[in-house]
Amino acid sequence: MKICNIVGARPQIIKAAALSRAIKEIYNSQIQDIIIHTGQHYDINMSDVFFNEMGIPTPTENLGIGSASHSIQTARMIEKIEEILLKYKPHVVVLYGDTNSTLAASISAIKMNIPVAHIEAGLRSFNKKMPEEINRIVCDHSSTLLFSPTITGLRNLQNEGFHLDSLPPYTADNPAVYLSGDIMYDNSIFYRDKAVKLSNVIERLELKDKKFILTTIHRNTNTDEPERLKEIIEKMNAIATSTNYTVVFPIHPRTKKLIKEFDLTFLLKNIKVIEPLSFFDMIVMENAASLILTDSGGVQKEAYFYHKPCIIMRKETEWIEILQAGAGALEPQTIDEFTALVQRFINNPPSKFPAYFGDGQTAKFICEKLLLFNKYQS
Ligand code: UD1
Numbered sequence: 001m002k003i004c005n006i007v008g009a010r011p012q013i014i015k016a017a018a019l020s021r022a023i024k025e026i027y028n029s030q031i032q033d034i035i036i037h038t039g040q041h042y043d044i045n046m047s048d049v050f051f052n053e054m055g056i057p058t059p060t061e062n063l064g065i066g067s068a069s070h071s072i073q074t075a076r077m078i079e080k081i082e083e084i085l086l087k088y089k090p091h092v093v094v095l096y097g098d099t100n101s102t103l104a105a106s107i108s109a110i111k112m113n114i115p116v117a118h119i120e121a122g123l124r125s126f127n128k129k130m131p132e133e134i135n136r137i138v139c140d141h142s143s144t145l146l147f148s149p150t151i152t153g154l155r156n157l158q159n160e161g162f163h164l165d166s167l168p169p170y171t172a173d174n175p176a177v178y179l180s181g182d183i184m185y186d187n188s189i190f191y192r193d194k195a196v197k198l199s200n201v202i203e204r205l206e207l208k209d210k211k212f213i214l215t216t217i218h219r220n221t222n223t224d225e226p227e228r229l230k231e232i233i234e235k236m237n238a239i240a241t242s243t244n245y246t247v248v249f250p251i252h253p254r255t256k257k258l259i260k261e262f263d264l265t266f267l268l269k270n271i272k273v274i275e276p277l278s279f280f281d282m283i284v285m286e287n288a289a290s291l292i293l294t295d296s297g298g299v300q301k302e303a304y305f306y307h308k309p310c311i312i313m314r315k316e317t318e319w320i321e322i323l324q325a326g327a328g329a330l331e332p333q334t335i336d337e338f339t340a341l342v343q344r345f346i347n348n349p350p351s352k353f354p355a356y357f358g359d360g361q362t363a364k365f366i367c368e369k370l371l372l373f374n375k376y377q378s
Contacts (some may be wrong), residue, residue: 001374003117003257004090006081008040008065011184011298013047014279015096015119016232017054018186030371033057034088038077038101039064049278052363054191060088070100070131077104085112090373092117095139097297098132102139109174110142110289118368119183121146122153123297123318130221144175145373146279147366149182150356152320176373180365181358184195184298186280189306189360192287195280202288205274211245212272213342214289216296217313218252226262232313233259235265235331235338236293238303240270242339245346250282275314291345300328307353309345311338321356 007016016035023033037059040226041047051058062315063080065073081104085093092108094117095102102118109116118139124278140146148154154177158164162177170176202208215236223229240247249271251259277285283302292303295313300322303310310328324330325371327350334336 001030001092001371002034002088002090002153003092003094003370004034004085004088006036006038006095006101006105007096007360008038008061009097009099010041010046010050010276011296012056012096012099012101013037013041013050013056014187014298015183016094016184016363017050017056018190018363019094019119019366020056021190022186026364027028027367027371034090035059036084037062037067038079038081038104040073040099040101041075042066043276044145045276045278046253053185053278053280055128074104077101078108081105081108082112085109085114090114091320091377092145092370094119094370095143096120098136098139098141100131100135103135106139106142113169115144115172115373116142117145117147117366117373119147119180119366120149120153121177122148122150122155122157124156125316125318127221127316130219142172144170144172145369147180147183147362147369148177149180149358149362150321151179152318154179168229169374170373170376174268176369178365180369181360181362182301183356183366184301185305186360186363188302191280192283192306192318195283195376196287199278199280199284201277201281201284203245205248205272207246207248209287211290212241212248213245213291213293214285214287215247215249215271215293216252216299217249217294219254219295219314222295222313223255223258226264229255229258229262230264230267233264233271235335237267237270238335238339239342243342243346246272248274248285248289249276250274250285252276289332290349291342301357305357306354309349311341311345323352325352325354325356326350327353 292310
């Protein structure tokens with residue numbers, strides 16, 4: 001069976017690593033894994049570092065799309081992906097998450113009648129101002145195989161008219177919907193010990209024996225308006241000045257660019273701003289942090305996987321299980337409420353982290369279902 005794994009942004013490279021590993025270890029003689037990188041992320045520390053560290057095979061093709069407005073970026077990808085799919089003629093196109101690379105590839109594939117398998121299907125924020133929400137909806141509704149990480153995802157799909165009990169043969173009009181568990185959890189378990197052994201990030205950042213709070217911010221809804229970005233940095237600053245915790249901020253290139261553009265750099269003087277981290281460094285930092293503040297879907301979950309409290313710097317989350325467990329909370333509005341929540345999480349960290357995200361064997365489950373699908377097709 002020939003599959004094209006299409007990735008483009010940092011979190012997709014991480015998710016694809018788990019599938020590639022399962023194929024290499026178990027399904028090498030049954031599945032041919034062709035990796036296509038759209039080039040949406042191109043900086044070494046946003047892309048190459050993940051391939052190297054996680055031992056993912058070098059992409060068979062890199063489309064070199066790079067940055068542009070959402071429409072231009074997506075349009076360029078659609079055009080190039082069509083050429084690639086014509087060249088490789090895969091049985092299934094495997095897509096991850098909700099980026100513009102996911103959107104573009106789902107459109108190219110469905111227009112060519114190539115079945116799409118969507119990993120991380122069914123997630124919804126119910127906020128269409130997020131580009132990711134549009135991307136997810138289009139991809140789910142173009143897919144023939146939908147792999148939802150959570151029961152909430154399954155319910156969302158059901159509410160949009162997907163049947164959970166469809167029978168083969170599967171098509172985009174009669175898709176198969178599975179509860180697969182979360183593929184990121186596979187990696188979080190697999191790489192934790194290795195990362196702790198190989199990464200020296202704590203020493204490098206001079207954080208040994210120091211207590212710190214790890215922060216990441218990159219969502220358009222948080223970065224594109226100066227007032228909102230300022231509010232977030234002021235909240236980070238309030239923790240840095242009112243506690244003895246260091247606030248560490250690995251900064252996404254877009255967030256960095258906008259902070260400069262909006263003249264907000266002066267607000268960062270109490271915050272330890274660093275370059276984006278590799279996956280191994282990030283794992284080690286997450287494990288050593290006392291608290292995590294983030295607007296990233298992936299980092300929210302990694303906080304949960306490593307039993308760390310998390311404040312989600314948004315008004316909503318797709319990962320409502322984290323809220324249900326009491327392991328995380330949405331960002332309170334005022335600075336006072338915010339610092340009070342930080343104190344509560346630091347002084348009384350949550351202790352319950354039920355297994356909402358599967359058993360760490362999601363990649364294997366997905367490979368089995370891909371092979372089954374291929375059997376029905378032939
Ligand atoms: C994208 C995804 C988002 C995901 C995130 C992970 C979409 C709509 N968004 O957001 O869902 O959570 O990746 O990081 O697809 N840039 C660089 N170097 C890079 C990549 C980006 O400098 O290697 C800068 C450029 O200024 C670029 C900007 O970041 O214009 C935006 O990059 P883009 O990939 O379009 O979106 P992200 O913000 O990374």
